[in-house]
Amino acid sequence: ELKVEQNPLFLSMQEGKNYTIYCNYSTTSDRLYWYRQDPGKSLESLFVLLSNGAVKQEGRLMASLDTKARLSTLHITAAVHDLSATYFCAVDIGGWDDMRFGAGTRLTVKP
């Protein structure tokens, strides 16, 4: 059975600190996506990772993909309050028609 596991599920950070969110998955895939969800809102796409070794950066967030280890990371640099949200990884296991999500990591950045 496919599993997509994120950790931690809850993360409380101080502003200015660095941290990494991990996404492990249990089946072969070379396509992984990260999404952000603000409370009560929809999900918006952050990163699309389409091959082994892919690295994408946007502002204080950087995502990477290691398909051999079946692992993606979302690294937060010098966190700010505006990054408080829930972050989801999603693994494409069937050619765009079967996207499976992790449980999400709820990030809170405190002053």
Add this chain to the structure above:
Amino acid sequence: NAGVTQTPKFRVLKTGQSMTLLCAQDMNHEYMYWYRQDPGMGLRLIHYSVGEGTTAKGEVPDGYNVSRLKKQNFLLGLESAAPSQTSVYFCASSSTGELFFGEGSRLTVL
């Protein structure tokens, strides 16, 4: 730009009632999806469609039906609602794998 639009945004049903959620996208995407989101469980795929006139079951299809008569619309139906179907439902569309989501529909079944 409208993107992906879901209606209604909120609905309260009694057990056994039926209803339909409508999803409309204006991006000419081939792929459309219905997910449900429950606390601590991420998003789970209910049904999806890879093109007009086609539908397929996802991870949790029981109790739901779908139709895609037009490319831009994807309907999710509940024939006999149950309290276990209380959830937030998200529609999404895609052409390259990256998903574009609607704002969600919060359904409560009493």
